[in-house]
Amino acid sequence: MTIDISCNELVGGIPKEIAEMRRLQSLNLSRNDLNGSVIEGIDQMKMLESLDLSKNNLSGVIPQGLANLTFLSVLDLSNNHLFGRIPSSTQLQCSDRSSYSYNAQLYGHPLKECPRYSPPKPHIDHGSNTNPQEHDDDEEFPYLEFYISMVIGFFVTFWGILGCLIVNRSWRNAYFTFLMGMMSWLDMMSGVWFARLKKKLMRA
Structure with a gap:
């Protein structure tokens, strides 16, 4: 019912x-060091529940007959x-995927599909520019670098202006004089606006 002759350096x-x-x-x-293909006529072994052919030098395709073994529950064709x-x-x-791992040219579920069957990327014409790498660079916006540069630029500008105001007294006085003037102007304009609005409401 069971044959186990693993780890015996068998060849052929x-x-x-x-x-x-x-x-x-x-x-x-x-x-072992077995070569050739997976067992010929394996579909005759109707009672087979466990098959381990891993870590050999077997080549070729997996026979369709292996798919007809309805009792097969343990399978390892890796390496x-x-x-x-x-x-x-x-x-x-x-x-499990590990049952087929380390067979570089094997594909299909549960492994990935063969790369040669992946759909081709659409061609984008950029005039005389024929370098596809340059196309990708144009299409991919560097979001992370953009936001980092914005933050750095803000802090450099903010602390640059604030540092100048702290160090240079004349600039500081001029800045605060300007702010006071703006506040006075806004206060005056708001008073004029409210006065005009009040007159319009009284006329209505």
Whole structure:
């Protein structure tokens, strides 16, 4: 019911005769140096519940027959050289992402989609400018740098003016004289405005 010959430095391909062990429930060939493809005719192993072929040198695609093993609940194909799309089935898609990790050219759920199938970015014509990097730089506004420069500019300007007023007495006197004059002018204008408004209300 169970075969575990992991960590034995086995070499060569996996014998196709293993697929004829139709009542086998658990097979562990991990941590060897096996090459070739995943077991041929694996769909014959209808009772298989656990399959571990990790940490070998297997290559090729994952056979569609693996998707037909309805009892398969534990699967580990990581650390090989498998490629292509992971076949669609409840058992294979429900496996953890780590079950397929370190197979650089393997894609499909639960892994990411293959990069070559990503939709192309729309082309934007900027006249004679043909450098795409410059296009990206034009489109991306540096929000963080903008706000930081605004804050720094405000503090430099504020403390620059305040420092000049503190150090230079004549400037300080002129500044406060100007403020007093503005306050007087505003007070006078508000009085005139209220007087005109009062006359209009009395006439009404």
